Amino acid sequence: MAQSLQITAAAPDPALLDLPWDVPLEDWPAETLAALPRGISRHVVRFVKLSGRVIAVKEIGETVAYREYELLRALNRLDVPSVVPVGVITGRRDANGERLEAVLITKHLQYSLPYRALFSQLLQPDTTGRLIDALAVLLVRLHLTGFYWGDVSLSNTLFRRDAETFAAYLVDAETGDLHDRLSDGQRAYDLEVARVNIIGELMDLEAGELLESGVDTVAIGGRLVERYSELWDTLTGAESFGTGERWRVAARIDRLNKLGFDVGELDITTDIDGTTVSIQPKVVDAGHHSRRLMRLTGLDVQENQARRLLNDLDSYRADLDRQGEDEEFVAHDWLTTVFEPAVRAVPREMRGKLEPAQLFHELLDHRWYVSSEQGRDVPMVEAVASYVETVLRDRPDEKSVLGLDASMLPRGEDLPGGLVP
Template sequence: MSGSLSITSAFPDPALLDLPWDLPLESWPTDTIAALPKGISRHLVRFAHLGGFVVAIKETTDEMASGEYDLLRALQRLEIPCVDPVAVISNRSDDEGNPLKPVLVTRHLRFSLPYRALFSQTLRPDTATRLVDALAVLLVRLHIVGFFWGDVSLSNTLFRRDAGAFAAYLVDAETGKLYDGGLSNGQRENDLEIARVNIAGELLDLEAGGRVSDGLDPIGISNGIVDAYRNLWQELTGSESFSTTERWRINERVNRLNDLGFDIEELAIKTDESGTTVRIQPKVVDAGHHQRRLLRLTGLDTGENQARRLLNDLDSYRAAYDKADLDEEMVAHEWLMRVFEPVVRAIPVDLRGKLEPAEVFHQLLEHRWFMAQQAGHDVPLAEAVASYVANVLRHRRDEATMIDPPTGAITAAMPVIETSAIAVVDPDDEGDWRLKV
């Protein structure tokens, strides 16, 4: 490296010094570059290997790189889904002393993909709608903490599969700004209009390229983010009035928010002067209701919809084996050992980059249900695992971006297990819930 390189990072990685910062990003050698799908960007962005993971490197200005780095760190502290900021690299120069552009380095989100990589041939209407719905949830969460995005689009978002839906993560914050006092209605409406126009343009672009299926309405789907956003915003922040004889509606509102994946940290309850009408309004809502419960019970860190699905299976396990009166954490540990982990271990090593473990488990439950429908009776879990691996998972493309991660999914250090070696054991008369490999 030439000159005095400047690295700004809260968690500096010595491996950063090994990257060729003395070369323009477009000239980096192929052995450094990770070939991953990427979205459309106004700046040059490339992926590179850094130790045991992959980073995205974006050439920009020093001011914009530093500003975006600080914003991403602030959003992380607020637990907003976004990419991890790694470093800002400035004072770059080539071997002849010519200055090179500063860069922002972010960690690539494992198992995430830009929207264009989520469909192999043509984009179907239901897939497009799920992407827009996920983006609406992200936008609401950003606005609740006072973040104005300024460039809302599918291209500036990464998506991860989340039990039949998608979870959206902010990947580009260079136009954003965080306001301590929250956003005005005008700022929120501005962001929402930007989202509607950008999404329409992105889908129309796909349509012009012949990459959408018949029946997909780009304008209708882009308008859908407006309805999805406003419905969720009203549910999370809107006030509600009712008679004092209908106090049950307080619990109903809380339950509705929980079903949407949000917890209420504070609920304002007021009565009118006559004492006959009650008005409630959630002051602060915290996303990740099911994620937190699953993490507390099992230690599994998953998407919100994945957590909901895994918790449903855990509840079914408790009911099926008459364990409802036992300690919830003890039953959760038993379910983890007897159901979830054996399934994950049964996935051959060469297929573990296809999907993250929680998504595999969700899809397995779906596959088992379809098998049972076709057979007309319950299908043992071991049989469903073998069928899912052979007929579904093996034919999926890889969505992981790391090889041998130092820390990561529960499967990282597990031995190779062939599905043909799976057998059902029933030492405690617990049917196919236990697997032996």
């Protein structure tokens, strides 16, 4: 039956018209779908192959679809870690003329996984804590922009590797709302919802024997509250000191930079007699190290990956005694003689297993390990060969982990290749 589709998108792909919109999403043919791990969702969600890329399609009510689309666009303009909206399609009808739900389309976030796909028998003991820490950072960033989430949970989050940690991305914004500024009550409620949801999700994993033994799920929920509170107070708390301690202004900025945040503006006041100075950050932007690396090399990576790459760049500069040279020139040489050759030394068919920056981070770790084991400075070429054979070859392809529905993951079953967070 002919349909009258309405497509709302900033840059609509004509190939969208070729998809079977007259079929309920849960019945779409396998040849249309990309077999990627899916988290638990209250709506039907499918990953779909389109024009050489992958999109996520979610069936949802029309009003909610448009609202979430606009919220995700706003979050992307604010540079908050979240999935990128593609568009909304309405006016769908099946072969009998019956109305079908509208769909929200977003880009698939490459190298990301839902939390359930990260849990297997081969977990490192601190993986759960690292996921919670990543979610705490995401929640702080959202609250700093004035975004109230309303349904904070691991299920509504995607995770990507970021050096030795994880980076969290918002994937479901349908319950959210954007304000100029959040009240303490709004933040506290979001945090309590997060704590309760996380405890429930971890108990579900525990029941399915997907969680390492001995984990205190209630304590993990409490850890989110603690990490969030510590970070929020550090980023936004006022600090007072005597006029003879003005160096503490620079120290405060340096402390925030080390956490990965830039301070765009400080509110500095003195008391009536001028003996006490108070400072409070007014504008705090995340991504201090990633912005610096982007400026120097053009590499667009996660924050902790950027921190690790910058450390290697600084070591390269010191080893060659080039501290007095222009930083941009040294960075270009490091990029072309260190970073790019190391990544290209990995066989092409294995490069999709990890992002280039994550790959380089793990190469540095492996080189250090082999050098320590052998008591000598192992060349990078030799370290790459060892890493490929002993570590990378058996790793799953994180760009597209095929053949797994994470929501249906049976008890104790590993991901393909034995994913080890």
